[in-house]
Amino acid sequence: MSRFSLQGRTALVTGGARGCGLAFARGLAEAGANVAIFDVIPPEAEFEAIATECGVRTAYYKVDVSSEESLDAGFGAFQTDFDNALDICVPCAGINRHQPFLEFTYADHAALLGVNVLGVHMTAQRAARQMIANGTQKGSIVLVASMASHIAVRSQLCSAYCGSKGAVRAMCPAIAKELAQYNIRVNSISPGYVRTEMTAAFPHLVEEWKRDAMNGRLAEPEDIMGACVFLASDASSYMTGSDIVVDGGVTKW
Numbered sequence: 001m002s003r004f005s006l007q008g009r010t011a012l013v014t015g016g017a018r019g020c021g022l023a024f025a026r027g028l029a030e031a032g033a034n035v036a037i038f039d040v041i042p043p044e045a046e047f048e049a050i051a052t053e054c055g056v057r058t059a060y061y062k063v064d065v066s067s068e069e070s071l072d073a074g075f076g077a078f079q080t081d082f083d084n085a086l087d088i089c090v091p092c093a094g095i096n097r098h099q100p101f102l103e104f105t106y107a108d109h110a111a112l113l114g115v116n117v118l119g120v121h122m123t124a125q126r127a128a129r130q131m132i133a134n135g136t137q138k139g140s141i142v143l144v145a146s147m148a149s150h151i152a153v154r155s156q157l158c159s160a161y162c163g164s165k166g167a168v169r170a171m172c173p174a175i176a177k178e179l180a181q182y183n184i185r186v187n188s189i190s191p192g193y194v195r196t197e198m199t200a201a202f203p204h205l206v207e208e209w210k211r212d213a214m215n216g217r218l219a220e221p222e223d224i225m226g227a228c229v230f231l232a233s234d235a236s237s238y239m240t241g242s243d244i245v246v247d248g249g250v251t252k253w
């Protein structure tokens with residue numbers, strides 16, 4: 001299992017205060033990485049326990065990934081605090097908007113793109129700059145896309161969200177190509193229906209989502225944690241520019 005170990009590495013997860021991002025932060029810490037999170041809200045209590053339970057260093061920075069100034073301030077503080085030691089970045093912060101295509105407003109779509117597309121791209125860019133500056137040979141960026149980049153989600157009205165996640169998946173190989181020369185790998189994860197605050201807004205759809213999955217259930221955030229640890233670690237050293245779908249088979253039948 002040594003190739004899965006992240007001992008001595010430093011990771012940054014955006015949107016790590018709860019849900020999938022928090023699970024990714026925990027998974028990376030369980031594998032041995034020091035983990036910082038960027039989020040607009042304070043982390044859930046579970047985050048505080050990670051440092052002692054996993055014997056790693058953790059930190060929370062209040063950062064809005066859709067703001068260039070906020071991102072730069074966060075990356076600056078993180079770089080100082082963690083001695084310029086970034087190896088792993090997981091741009092996970094994301095939002096959804098449930099609105100009919102014909103009624104979608106320009107402002108709502110722009111706000112969504114600011115987080116889901118610009119926020120991911122600019123987070124990955126600033127992370128890559130720090131990795132190049134510190135010379136890590138273990139650089140790994142794991143973009144969080146979605147099953148919604150592969151299919152029209154039958155039960156939801158989320159055209160802008162689907163488009164934004166398609167952008168994340170499409171930018172992945174292009175960024176990977178440019179960063180390969182620095183030994184930084186870039187991959188994405190496409191989760192299916194995961195039980196988080198994002199999906200809690202749709203309690204009436206849960207039974208339909210269960211039927212959509214071959215395994216008849218929603219994912220818990222811990223169900224997708226392993227894909228992130230794998231992509232962050234040397235166990236995936238020959239993977240770059242790829243997407244891993246973790247969806248209980250929703251997109252495969």
Ligand SMILES: NC(=O)c1ccc[n+]([C@@H]2O[C@H](COP(=O)([O-])OP(=O)(O)OC[C@H]3O[C@@H](n4cnc5c(N)ncnc54)[C@H](O)[C@@H]3O)[C@@H](O)[C@H]2O)c1
Nearest residue numbers: 015019020039040064065093094146191193194196197198
């Ligand atoms: N839950 C699902 O079914 C599902 C499926 C596929 C993909 N995803 C993706 O996984 C990621 C995490 O989603 P989740 O389900 O855990 O949702 P969530 O709402 O529980 O978590 C999202 C986190 O991102 C943070 N965030 C939002 N806007 C931000 C901003 N501007 N700057 C910094 N942080 C911000 C939120 O505060 C929150 O902590 C998202 O990118 C989402 O699109 C979720």
